[in-house]
Amino acid sequence: MPAPVKSVLPVVLLGCGGVGRYLLRHIVSCRPLHANQGVAIRVVGVADSSSLLVADDVHSSGLDDALLTQLCAAKAAGSPLSALLGQGHCQLFQNPEARSKVIDAATMLGxxxxxxxxxxxxxxxxxSLLKDAVDHGCCIVLANKKPLTGAYEDFQKLVSNFRRIRFESTVGAGLPVIASATRIIASGDPVSCIVGSLSGTLGYVMSELEDGKKFSEVVKKAKSLGYTEPDPRDDLGGMDVARKALILARLLGQQISMDNINVESLYPSELGPDAVSTEDFLESGLVQLDKSMEERVKAASSRGNVLRYVCEIGSTGCQVGLKEVPKDSALGRLRGSDNVVEIYSRCYESSPLVIQGAGAGNDTTAAGVLADIIDLQDLFRKTA
Amino acid sequence: MPAPVKSVLPVVLLGCGGVGRYLLRHIVSCRPLHANQGVAIRVVGVADSSSLLVADDVHSSGLDDALLTQLCAAKAAGSPLSALLGQGHCQLFQNPEARSKVIDAATMLGxxxxxxxxxxxxxxxxxSLLKDAVDHGCCIVLANKKPLTGAYEDFQKLVSNFRRIRFESTVGAGLPVIASATRIIASGDPVSCIVGSLSGTLGYVMSELEDGKKFSEVVKKAKSLGYTEPDPRDDLGGMDVARKALILARLLGQQISMDNINVESLYPSELGPDAVSTEDFLESGLVQLDKSMEERVKAASSRGNVLRYVCEIGSTGCQVGLKEVPKDSALGRLRGSDNVVEIYSRCYESSPLVIQGAGAGNDTTAAGVLADIIDLQDLFRKTA
Incomplete structure (x- = not known):
């Protein structure tokens, strides 16, 4: 017999593309598990970029599971949320009314x-919606990195009630990086440095170079394996890693912004998207980078090191780019597309705390989001 | 300006030896940090094996920090708690009255x-005290493995309100193993297997053997480095690893006990404590084990593998002992005294989630306990 439900978590989901759809599926399939744990997630609304589907009565009910399942199928097929009208006890609102309906729910329930x-x-x-929701006492769970990587004031506002926000899946998907760093900090063990390989794509590329392969060939292989964005420069430029680094730096208390991070791009501006098309970059641009990369890999190797594309957050600030690391360190041993994070602190001084594993993918990212939601349950317990 | 205190956590500490003393020091030194986070830990009582020092009025005050600091110094010097009488607003109770005073506090505050x-x-x-406390609605935080590794019914009782118990430091000290596994399970990602090297001592010994050193010499070296218990057989027997394995197995839902775990001892019963003294074991017993160990290491090496002393918790049960693992796996690459845990699940299927770092030490273990205490704060928040 399942435990009596002690905690109901009403949820509004913003964004029902890949990760959002997986999250809804996980929520539905985890109902029995969560019931056993005395917790229930009530999805009261789902929004995409243009509209919001919201339960008729957010006080007492959510969108039912059949509707959520249909919603996942519709979004996977490229249909808009409006295609679901008439399927259940729900209403549809278009922007900008959709936004005010979310605020209504926040005001009522927050x-x-x-x-x-x-x-x-x-x-x-x-x-701006998230910041308003914070004012209404709502909790925030983010897979979206952007709200935390804009103006510092926005970050500060969003984390102002730190027990009411979770953002594990912004760094390393479901890997317990934020949760672990937060635990260490809470125990009074000051984190002195975090070094991480937080791009599966660049992790793959850099480890393949050790075998003497050409940079251009490895990048094309990574693209054919589906590891890169459609334009690999979106990976090679390092901005995605920089956003993750900024989140970690701010978590450690650094009041910095993207402008304060040195980001090394693996291609020069002459080969950037403004100057060269994706096709030309792949056909003739990439190969121009082979020689200098080969030289750097060889130079590192002569010192017993390998090259990794890492973020490094220390007391002196935050850098993102290529770094020589010892072959036999956690970073140096990394192969394939796993992420790895090394956390240094008083307790993990000479030998870091290392967390490693798949750091991308809709399933894993959504699992991290769901764990974050469940982690909030004690704030809304019905009874002690 | 620190945030207003929203959560006060009254604590009774059982055991103020190494880990307990470090915990009290951490609690005192973290006061400003925790005040900033709106949380305060109130140590209302501290017990050792024979007595309990308890605040005069557990409702409104705790033992003050000066007294806690004196207490740490007294225990470090080998003095009993009674040496602290008259030092502050506190009372001392000897067993068995001490126990009933803890229950009184649990009844009043739980x-x-x-x-x-x-x-x-x-x-x-x-x-039995912990089980009674559960009945009174108390939370439990454990560094002590034994309450979780006795009768299955005891485990069941202690975890019956799973949000009110934390036991991170029972496995891998402060390493976020339990927290991470719990997150994965809560997200509906079923953990299929956990493989870990959870003894720093045996991790060191097995990795040193790869270089062709003799087992007897490596064990003696480990003892001289302070890695082993005074009698190294306490490590070589594997029982400490087995207790950690049992906790992980039970966390995964296996209703098993120590009797159900196959534990491989690295010494035969003829060389056990009943037959041979510690001195004789070190002088002449250990060397008898060199040849067979050398053969096993060589056989593994011929297959590209190395030997590790691991626990393995899978669907088929729980084993503890020597295992051949690929040289280039997280376990195979392990050097020194770090612990490493590999967690396999749907999201971490081909490539596991790996957590690695120092898995022993009073400082690290106490930090893990403190993080566990802080993690309970939302259950007792004053206001939403």
Missing amino acids: RTTGLVLVDCSATYDTV | RTTGLVLVDCSATYDTV
């Missing part, structure tokens, strides 16, 4: 029974 | 403002 705004979109546009 | 019983002892004797 301080009383709690409301979790889950951002699985990939846009800056959610920031 | 359901209302919360009370956390923190067990840093190394005895089975605390189990």
Whole structure:
């Protein structure tokens, strides 16, 4: 017999593309598991970039599981949320009314029974809504990195009630990086440095270079394996890693912004998107980078080191780029597309705490988001 | 300006030896940090094996920091708790009255403002007290493995309100193994297998053997480095690893006991403590084991593998002993005294989630206990 439900978590999901759809599926399939643990997730609304589907009565009910399942199928097929009208006890609102309906729900539920705004979109546009929700006492769970990597004031506002925000999946997908760093900090063990390989793509590329392969060939192979963005320069430029680095730096208390991070791009501006098309970059641009990369790899090797594309957050600031690391360190031993993070602190001084594993993928990212939601349950417990 | 205190966590500490003393020091030194986070830990009582020092009025005050600091110094110098009488607003009770005073505090505070019983002892004797405390609505934080590795019914009782118990430091000290596995399970990602090297001593010994050194010499070296217990057979027998394995197995839902775990001892019963003294074991016993160990290491090496002393928790049960692992796996690459844990699940199927780092030491273990205590704060928040 399942335990009596002690905690109900009403959720509004912003963004129902890849990660968001997986999250809804996980929520539905985990119902029996969560019931056993005395917790229930009530999805009261789901929004995409243009509209919001919301339960008729957010106080007492959510969108039912059949509707959520249909919603996943519709979004996977490229249909808009409006295609679901008439499928259940719900209403559809277009922007900008959609936004005010989310605020209505936040006002009604935020301080009383709690409301979790889950951002699985990939846009800056959610920031003002999230900040308003914080004012209404809501919780925030983010897979979207952008709200935390804009203006420092936005970050500060979003984390102002630190027990009410989770953002594990912004760094290393479901890997317990933020949770572990937060635990270490809370125990009074000051984190002195975090070094990480936080791009599966660049991790793969750099480890393949050790075997003497050409940079251009390895990047094309990575693209054919689906590891890169459609334009690999979106990976090679390092901005995605820099966003993760900024989140970690801010978590450690650094009041910095993207401008303060040195980001080394693996291609020069002459081969950038403004100057060269994706096709030309792949056909003739990449090969121009082979020689200098080969020289760097060889130079590192002569010192017993290998090259990794890492972020490094220390007391002196935050850097993102190529770094020589010992062959037999956790970073140096990395192969394939796994992420790895090394955390140094008083307790992990000479030998770091290392966390390694798959750091991308809709399934894994959504699992991290769901664990974050569940982690909020004690804030809204019905009874002690 | 620190945030207003939103959560007060009254704590009774059982066991103020190494880990317990470090915990009290951490609690005192973290006061400003925790005040900034709106949380305060109130140590209302500290017990050793014979007596309990308890605040005059557990409702409104705790033992003050000066007294806690004196207490650490007294225990470090080998003095009993009674040496502290007259040092502050506190009372001293000897067993068995001490026990009933803890229950009094649990009865008064458990359901209302919360009370956390923190067990840093190394005895089975605390189990009945902890079970009673659960009945009174108290939270439990354990560094002590024994309450979780006795009768299955005891484990079941202690974890019956799973949000009110933490036991990170029972496995791998402060390494986030339990927290990470719990996150993965909560996200509906079923853990299929955990493989770990959870003894720093045996990790060191097995990795040193790869260089062709003799088993007897490596064990003696480990002893001289302070890695082993005074009698190294306490490590070589594998029982400490087996207790950690049992905790992980039970966390994964296996209803098993120590009797159900195959534990491979690295010494035969003819060389056990009943037959041979510690001195004789070190002088002449150990060397008898060199040849067979050398053969096993060589056989593994011929297959590209290395030997590790691991626990393996899978669907087929739980084993503890020597295992051949690929040289280039996380376990195979392990050097020195770090612990490493590989967690396999749907999301971490071909390539596991790996957590690695120092898995022993009073400082690290106490830091893990403190993080566990802080993690309970949302259960006793004053206001939403």
